[in-house]
Amino acid sequence: MVKKDTALGTGTMADRITDDEFERRMYSHDIAPLPKEMEAIFNTMPDFVVRPKSAKEVSNIIHVAQRKKLPVIPRGGASWGLGGCIPVKGGILLDMSTMDNIIEIDGDNLTATVEAGITWKKLCDTLERKGYFLGAYPSSAPSATVAGWINTGGVGIGTYKYGGAGDMIRNMEVVLPNGDIINTGFDYVMPNGSGYNLNWLFVGSEGTLGVVTKVTFKIYPAPEKFESISYSFNNLKQVGAAIHDITRAPINPFHMGFGDAMHYEYLRKVGIKAPKVGSLLTVTFEGAKEIVKYEEKVVDSIIAKHGGKSLGTEVGAHEWSSRSYEFKVRKMGLGAIPGEILVPMNTFSKVLDDTAKLIKKMKLKVPMIGSVADRNSVMVMPYYLTDKRKFVRSLTTMGFNKKFADIAFKHNGRPVGLGLFFACNVEKMFGREGSNLMHEIKSAIDPNDIMNPGKLVRTTTGFGFDAPGFAMNMGLGLLASVRSLLPRDTFGEKK
Numbered sequence: 001m002v003k004k005d006t007a008l009g010t011g012t013m014a015d016r017i018t019d020d021e022f023e024r025r026m027y028s029h030d031i032a033p034l035p036k037e038m039e040a041i042f043n044t045m046p047d048f049v050v051r052p053k054s055a056k057e058v059s060n061i062i063h064v065a066q067r068k069k070l071p072v073i074p075r076g077g078a079s080w081g082l083g084g085c086i087p088v089k090g091g092i093l094l095d096m097s098t099m100d101n102i103i104e105i106d107g108d109n110l111t112a113t114v115e116a117g118i119t120w121k122k123l124c125d126t127l128e129r130k131g132y133f134l135g136a137y138p139s140s141a142p143s144a145t146v147a148g149w150i151n152t153g154g155v156g157i158g159t160y161k162y163g164g165a166g167d168m169i170r171n172m173e174v175v176l177p178n179g180d181i182i183n184t185g186f187d188y189v190m191p192n193g194s195g196y197n198l199n200w201l202f203v204g205s206e207g208t209l210g211v212v213t214k215v216t217f218k219i220y221p222a223p224e225k226f227e228s229i230s231y232s233f234n235n236l237k238q239v240g241a242a243i244h245d246i247t248r249a250p251i252n253p254f255h256m257g258f259g260d261a262m263h264y265e266y267l268r269k270v271g272i273k274a275p276k277v278g279s280l281l282t283v284t285f286e287g288a289k290e291i292v293k294y295e296e297k298v299v300d301s302i303i304a305k306h307g308g309k310s311l312g313t314e315v316g317a318h319e320w321s322s323r324s325y326e327f328k329v330r331k332m333g334l335g336a337i338p339g340e341i342l343v344p345m346n347t348f349s350k351v352l353d354d355t356a357k358l359i360k361k362m363k364l365k366v367p368m369i370g371s372v373a374d375r376n377s378v379m380v381m382p383y384y385l386t387d388k389r390k391f392v393r394s395l396t397t398m399g400f401n402k403k404f405a406d407i408a409f410k411h412n413g414r415p416v417g418l419g420l421f422f423a424c425n426v427e428k429m430f431g432r433e434g435s436n437l438m439h440e441i442k443s444a445i446d447p448n449d450i451m452n453p454g455k456l457v458r459t460t461t462g463f464g465f466d467a468p469g470f471a472m473n474m475g476l477g478l479l480a481s482v483r484s485l486l487p488r489d490t491f492g493e494k495k
């Protein structure tokens, strides 16, 4: 290990750098419950934790990391769960949550400029107080940071109408792996026109190309009316038929989120008020009063045509206020691990069939939630509970995510995140040539592979060598097969 005083601990930053073992351990995992035994494969303990306060400080740290050939791992709220902010071979962990200031809200140009470690909730609440509105944000807004969601290329609340993380960005300040500080876009106008779109290069890059330190978003005037209505259905297939027709109608709701019977049953089991339904779709409308009224009328009639029943605005308001707390169900196990895929509207029903078969084969209990991401993309997010004390069970259940991604590929879709374990999907997603280009981009920007190594383009072990994609694919497939031989899940059942 590099000694703190020789490498980093000088000047005004000294009190924000630590090599204390307890603190380093706190930063050796994210929200997902990885079995402790994984530490035999990955060196998840950072050598240092640093809490920077400016892009200049990040740049200084990166210069040290280059000299010492140490990995640099950016971390936001650690709420992703795919291991993106977990070290694989130690290094310098950058806790970006200390950079959480609002720099400027510019009502004249309709922009908000913030430090990258601010949470979405802090930003949205501030904008609301000033009469503005940000299009989209992840449902984990209370803990997720703006740069965390940007780096996962996320899909979330409001994405249907306003796009994902990348669609809202005007400009970013990014510290590159050579320490240079760059701007990726333009503060006041869209990035359209000639030139590689650097904003989008960093969206979904999982912290492998640089550290985002500042972001300028476009913002909107606050809507006149905001209202959610919940609709009950017998099952998710009926929901699928209804959302198909809503997306084909000339209206533009703000958000559509759904969940199945097991999800609401789990919520009730952990003491949260939740409707007793076969499935629930909550549609949120936003805009001028007259437009909201018209859109609600159109949606009501589509829902009725597909056998849905309106539960009204009271249940809608409750669902809306609970939108950030769907994973409280993890109290039933020791943690909940989500799978996340995007599939086209016309294969959603087949995806549900294949997923049901997979769940049965692997003997799991898997509630399903999801949202409509755009007019032809459905985000399907099943999750399973785990108890990491049961090593074999929790390890083998990870095979579900691999098999679930295969279902997405089969039905013209894609898995959403890659993180620590699923770099083996890159070639399946982008083809060999596309995957090669991604490796070349990574090598060109980060020739020494110091920036969040072992994520997105490759899985790197703590011993320094990469696990080949085909081996990861086979290994994860094998885990799924072993899980099928184990007893079925009994989470939430009376013993």
Ligand SMILES: Cc1cc2nc3c(=O)[nH]c(=O)nc-3n(C[C@H](O)[C@H](O)[C@H](O)COP(=O)(O)OP(=O)(O)OC[C@H]3O[C@@H](n4cnc5c(N)ncnc54)[C@H](O)[C@@H]3O)c2cc1C
Pocket (backbone or CB within 6 Å): 030, 031, 073, 074, 075, 076, 077, 078, 079, 080, 081, 083, 084, 085, 096, 116, 117, 137, 138, 139, 140, 143, 144, 145, 146, 147, 148, 149, 150, 151, 152, 153, 154, 155, 156, 157, 206, 207, 208, 210, 211, 212, 213, 324, 325, 326, 327, 452, 455
């Ligand atoms: C209850 C709950 C609801 C969720 N809802 C959604 C949802 O609606 N939509 C969705 O997409 N996801 C959702 N997620 C997953 C997760 O919350 C999001 O991906 C979130 O945006 C991650 O933000 P974070 O700050 O926690 O990032 P982290 O988990 O800390 O990091 C995620 C990735 O971003 C990188 N990173 C972080 N900060 C920086 C930086 N400054 N510069 C460069 N790279 C950086 C990390 O290295 C890592 O690869 C949900 C999770 C939970 C628990």
